[in-house]
Amino acid sequence: MTASERVRSTVIVVTWRGRDHIEACLDALAAQDRPHRILVVDNASDDGTADLLAAHPANPEVLRLSRNLGYAGGIAAALDRIRTPYLGWLNDDAAPAPDWLAALEAALDADRGAAAASSVLRTPDGRVQSVGVRLTSDGHGADSLDAGGGVFGFCGGAALLRTAQLRSIGGVPAHFFCYYEDTDTSWRLRLAGHDIVPAPGARAAHLHGATTVPGSARFHRWNERNRLLMLLRCAPAAVAVRELARFAAITFTLPLRRAVPDAANFRVPLRLRVLAEVAAGLPAALRARHRIGRTAATSRRELWRTWAGR
Structure with a gap:
């Protein structure tokens, strides 16, 4: 051949x-x-x-x-x-x-x-x-x-x-x-x-979204949860902590807001579920973070500086 x-x-x-x-x-x-x-x-x-x-x-x-x-x-x-x-x-x-x-x-x-x-x-x-x-x-x-x-x-x-x-x-x-x-x-x-x-x-x-529906509650649950877990596993520590804190702060202040967007990712029960699942997955994410960092050839900070916001 x-x-x-x-x-x-x-x-x-x-x-x-x-x-x-x-x-x-x-x-x-x-x-x-x-x-x-x-x-x-x-x-x-x-x-x-x-x-x-x-x-x-x-x-x-x-x-x-x-x-x-x-x-x-x-x-x-x-x-x-x-x-x-x-x-x-x-x-x-x-x-x-x-x-x-x-x-x-x-x-x-x-x-x-x-x-x-x-x-x-x-x-x-x-x-x-x-x-x-x-x-x-x-x-x-x-x-x-x-x-x-x-x-x-x-x-x-x-x-x-x-x-x-x-x-x-x-x-x-x-x-x-x-x-x-x-x-x-x-x-x-x-x-x-x-x-x-x-x-x-x-x-x-x-076609995009033939199986899962973009904008649905399940879509936002998976997106928000997995983004935070990914950052905990892969991103610079300061970025991961900042984004987790930001997500939590928005979640707990939503009931105090007069105007809240009518979207699934602004529903407090969904966001609380995301936080609970991230908390449950935190030990495994930190173990993975250690493994990833131990064999890394490039620093997380360098990758972030190079690619974030481009």
Whole structure:
């Protein structure tokens, strides 16, 4: 086989009740012009997804879980089954262009110091949704719409990673369930001395929110909780403490405000639940922080100065 004929990538597609949209994802993977392996992680779907997967001509390998572990848990469950040097993360509501995988592999081939490459995600009407993840001044991971200055991290909706480097940093934070697992992983890759590059030629259409509803209570719970846990694990201590204190202060002063935005993330019960879950996860987060810091090749403070607020 020539280098272009060898299967170097396994694309992981995590799904939960994805019957209405995963077929388009699998069709797009079957049309790729680069050989690859497809591994679908079915999070105990009960809507007929399993039958669709069994009948699809792409003939994906399926790892069916006994319960829903979320996107992060699904990726983590699949990691032991990966034998290729590259692994892809692909949302089940994303449909990559035929040359998507080839562009991602080429981006990693061209930069041996890069551990991950991020795609260009577009909405169905063609608008750019993400070219990667940027780090805001308050520690949020946000979609970047311009990769001119590089990207801090990859967007987990469609990306390619080096398998060995992902394993070397401890894999994926499965307990995040969903959201921020990509930004946390990007933090840890960069702390370990690796780069993350945009791949402008790797294009995919993305429905976004086909499974989870952006703006819903569950969406904000996972986002707020996982952002704080990520900062406790990866960010400079002063930043992590500041953002946790800010979140708590806003929570406890909300009942005193005359005007409160009508959004789920301003509901006191939801925010109290986030604080309770962060408190419960604090010991594990601090142990992870110690492990991450012990093997870091770059300081947290240096990464923060370089990327926060760009």
